[in-house]
Amino acid sequence: MSGTSGNQTRATSTQANERATGRSWGEWIEHFESHGAQKLGHPEIAKLALSAMPATLENPEWWAQGTAIAFEQHAGLRVPGQSSTGDFRVSVSRTLPVDRDAALEAWSERFGNTESHQDHAVENVRESRTEKRSFIRFSLVGAGKVEVAASPKDAAKTSLAINHTGLESAGLVEDWRAYWKALLTEL
Known part of the structure; x- marks a missing residue:
């Protein structure tokens, strides 16, 4: 879970994500980074997450939002408690x-x-x-x-x-x- 110097991802968020999606947090990071997510805005990052959610997952949009936020925290794009608009x-x-x-x-x-x-x-x-x-x-x-x-x-x-x-x-x-x-x- 260590990443960039801005990493403030909550371990509990990534652990719940791993259980729900069946994908390790490292695999999620690779998915986002391979698509250049560090340079994208929140809506695009959430769409990337949604595209990789398991078909059997209940409420995939909710999980995609949480996964996108966790990645943004990992990449130093925002800190816990911060919205995608910066407040x-x-x-x-x-x-x-x-x-x-x-x-x-x-x-x-x-x-x-x-x-x-x-x-x-x-x-x-x-x-x-x-x-x-x-x-x-x-x-x-x-x-x-x-x-x-x-x-x-x-x-x-x-x-x-x-x-x-x-x-x-x-x-x-x-x-x-x-x-x-x-x-x-x-x-």
Whole structure:
């Protein structure tokens, strides 16, 4: 798993990839490097990964994205937590013993009137719902965007996830992770 001096690939990511795809991480690296992936953008690298996924693999697009990201980290094209556009993101989640509507309602009751998070004003709050998930989304002035998503795990449990995108540096990721985790523990 050692590679370029920029290598920050997480071993757990590559191990899961190897189990799912039946291809060693070294074989993946060879595949990408033989196609000049070090000089490609994320969409092209993900397409390369998808083209080499086993036909029997469930959710090959998801695995292709993860494989592409792991290669980009290996090649020094991005670091963990960094998006393909260069900004940083953080995600945290907690399973709650309620349905998705109750999970999102708990968030709204506790934090829905919060005017700022870590001194960044909340604006443009909106809610939406799909067949699979319910969302509350908002912007933080000077600190990106936040999505609170409630996804049912079963009839009695819901995963409440906070996805925060648009962070300016890797140094902000752990601070925001701790902050969002602390809020989730209050629910």
